[in-house]
Amino acid sequence: MLSKACKYAIRSMLYLAIHADGTKKIGVNKIADDLKTPQPFLAKLLQQLQRDKLVSSMKGPKGGFFLDEKNKENSVWDIVMSIDGAAKFDQCFLGLSKCSDENPCPVHSIAFPFKQRILEDFRDKTIVQWAGEIKNSGKVISLKDIEV
């Protein structure tokens, strides 16, 4: 459903919301290492997000990425739009050219409510809200250092 690129992007934005702020920026190296994503690829994605004003950055020593107050009020949906584009979620689970209640595919009745539910979460919650929930409820955005 989401591209790898988009998954990396979402996780790194949540990571920044949890670990960084205006006084503590984090470099792409550390982010990539902690999330176990390819470093130069993630750098590209963060550049893209920066261009779309979803993340803030500073060059130079002590530089890195972080979320300013505005960035924090954006939604995960904004990230999806920036990286994958809006179309990703409209698609029919079985590949019909259009997903609709009028002409549902055989799994529409299961797939559509799910898509709606995720979309709602992506659209309606801010990045900080996501970050808060993650901190309070044992959810994880990386399996680094977790016993397998």
Next chain:
Amino acid sequence: MLSKACKYAIRSMLYLAIHADGTKKIGVNKIADDLKTPQPFLAKLLQQLQRDKLVSSMKGPKGGFFLDEKNKENSVWDIVMSIDGAAKFDQCFLGLSKCSDENPCPVHSIAFPFKQRILEDFRDKTIVQWAGEIKNSGKVISLKDIEV
């Protein structure tokens, strides 16, 4: 979640269950046309399914594809396994290396039940059952000729 290849394969198998039988075989040309899928690509997929004994075929005039009695008792999951492999459904929606209740990603609580629900349907129902439900409930496997 599923590749295009797999979506084409599932829809064409359901198509055959609905429209073909041992006495009426259907050529890849007609299937591709009715489902609006690329013809030579679909041919490849049907070959693959045939090798895995999920579909039957006959060469020559009046030849084509169809499902014999055994084929009809297979599941949609068998199709997924043949084309995409089993791993596709285990994956974490946000790209963690493992999807688990123990270390859930932020959308696991929504995504996992959905995956389970679809998996159940794919595993437990036979192709004929799917075909029956489609015929009885206004579900569609193609939008050809449907007003947009």
Next chain:
DNA sequence: TAATAAAAAGACTTTTTTATCCTTAATTAA
């Protein structure tokens, strides 16, 4: 001011997925 650390930018490569083409083999029917 010089050395250094980090992001920005762009070109490039590799891998995967999707799709096409061409030749061969099998079957049917005239």
Next chain:
DNA sequence: TTAATTAAGGATAAAAAAGTCTTTTTATTA
């Protein structure tokens, strides 16, 4: 038995996605 029709198989090709590398720019600090 010959022509026509259709699947099978194999080799490519094209497109998209994922990933890398190198150079430039900007900021920090010694």
